[in-house]
Amino acid sequence: MEAELKDMIDDLESLKRSLPDSSLHASINKLELRVENLTKMAMSATARRSKVKDMSSEVVDSNPYSRLMALQRMGIVENYERIREFSVAIVGVGGVGSVAAEMLTRCGIGRLLLYDYDKVELANMNRLFFRPEQVGMTKTDAAVQTLADINPDVVLESFTLNITTVQGFETFMSSLRNKSFRPSKEGSGVDLVLSCVDNYEARMAVNQACNELNQTWMESGVSEDAVSGHIQLLIPGETACFACAPPLVVASGVDERTLKREGVCAASLPTTMGVVAGLLVQNTLKYLLKFGQVSSYLGYNSLKDYFPTMAMKPNPQCSNAACLERQKECILAKPARDAAAKAKMEAEASSATECSLHADNEWNISVVDDSNPDSVEATSADALPEGLTHELPNADDFKKSPAPGPTDTSIDDLDLLRKQLEALNAD
């Protein structure tokens, strides 16, 4: 718009020059004044904050990071500024994904990768983030527009594609592998993948990609009746993958991880989706900036304000081959991981309660391929992969139950999980 207005001033000037009668110059000057006013209006409407080189902790009204850097002074986070080094991929920019993206943008995350193929509709206006004037735009374009205005320091990359198609999945994989933002990073090019999709196939695609790349990710979901949701941390080989557990859960017909049914208009609420996005990004911040306890599973039943937590073991009979590979690597890496954890604990004797999920996920250990899925049983009980504990939905007692025999327990756990989810969903 500013360019258009500048051209108009030029046109008016040349018109003035070609006018024979200077008595008409006053009219032209009046028009020029109008254009100048319009330029000011247009410029103030698109005023953006300028980029910030360093995150300052200076307490002034003009510092967009003062309240975040205060987390260091309050003793919550050791080095907040590290957030600028991290890349997070958000798959699905809907009711949960868009709010998660806005939260991470306002927190000053280094780089965000956004994936969606849908367009903004008026029917999305009952959730936060998108605005009516964005109706018709792709969700990725609309999100980039809004997020770039909010925080120009964040590197935004958007992909308008469906990850469940062959071509979409390939682009998804190569975008996760791309390390141009931080070439020195081990593993993939992103630090975390957040799944904010609304259907089973897309979750299975994220699961496949993350198992193949040995990429830690978090899953999120909201039920079709809009009143419950969950977040879950998935570390390939260490926790259950999405293919390890859901068949049983889906079979009970009560979980939010069901297939999105054709012809059913799911209910949704900005409250439930805002809470799930908040819990998801809070878990993300705790994971990336290493503070507090990272939750492995956190449910939200809004009718009862009940928040069950639990941990899920990988299934040694998982149908996903990449998951089985990661499970084996995890078992072989256990001694090195234990030694590292012990050294860390001795170094920071004061923070003794830190849970295993904080351990660095990039062990850099190569593993011999062995396709016997029962190899888990050959190891001793305490050599089981991390994250095996089963936890009753009592959030504050993070006590690990003694690890029993591997195969049976895994089934027991899923049975118990199903019962808990049924109880959770029973009104």
Added chain:
Amino acid sequence: MEAELKDMIDDLESLKRSLPDSSLHASINKLELRVENLTKMAMSATARRSKVKDMSSEVVDSNPYSRLMALQRMGIVENYERIREFSVAIVGVGGVGSVAAEMLTRCGIGRLLLYDYDKVELANMNRLFFRPEQVGMTKTDAAVQTLADINPDVVLESFTLNITTVQGFETFMSSLRNKSFRPSKEGSGVDLVLSCVDNYEARMAVNQACNELNQTWMESGVSEDAVSGHIQLLIPGETACFACAPPLVVASGVDERTLKREGVCAASLPTTMGVVAGLLVQNTLKYLLKFGQVSSYLGYNSLKDYFPTMAMKPNPQCSNAACLERQKECILAKPARDAAAKAKMEAEASSATECSLHADNEWNISVVDDSNPDSVEATSADALPEGLTHELPNADDFKKSPAPGPTDTSIDDLDLLRKQLEALNAD
């Protein structure tokens, strides 16, 4: 901007008429075309959705209410459209209040009253809602601008004032009493007050106003270290008021309800504030639309993902005179309330677990004034006000403990509460 552009077309037309040489008309026509293009650009930038007369449940992309009306089809809410009858006042349009206002706006609340005296700063950009181009505007003006764009069906009233000043408090009181939106409503002109302020004095002012008006309200807060928060339901006379309990809690120095200290830059996170706003508005929807269990107190410790709940009795020695009046009314109204609750329970035998907080707060009973604050002790144990039960932070078992002697228990409860809050805040 559109008006300015229209004036320009008029100016250009009159210029064209006064031009002696018609060879210059082409230049004017070109300028007029530019103005028309600018008008289109300006109009698309301010495109608003039009008002909607009835909330339709039709499943089409253009229906902004389809996903909310689906709550009826899913059996969650009996009559969603009733939301258009309700007025909610939000005191404090900061990190929690602004998001709560956006959620209620997107849910299609009938009328929102907003109170704040602060201006938008870049230092607020680490929380959701406000945008960098709104820096310098009052928070009330910026909020009305954004919310009116999102949902023109909501009646927005904003008050740029400080409720802790004498004048501000008077305007606050009279705005709450104003019943022009729904003249038939009993009691005050609003259905609920949400306190989203960040300091003790403002909370005490909301408490005073709500005790005087017998107005149910919800309080919210986020700790200075940004990692915990709470919401609380306050029903004058029935639950503890804000003056009944906090002195003990503040004395422990660990609760979020401390005074905002001078010179301390509090930390804040969009995650914690988004979660607290989501829990607050979810509780609001449950209270207004009568579904699920309305929580009387819900805490959020994000480091441990721990969500304690509890109920707090009013203090018979409360320093707030209006609270003592409401307590007496509540005791006298108990038999009528019990009878109404019994009749309701018999009518809906299926929903037998519904808790007392769902009971209508407008009993329409006039009470004899009696200024003896110890009158509570004269009543029998089971004639105590509702909402007296103490609950351990185990959310799912809503079992009421047997009601013991009134005065001692109240002190025990506060002691226990203080210990729980200390445990909650201990890392």
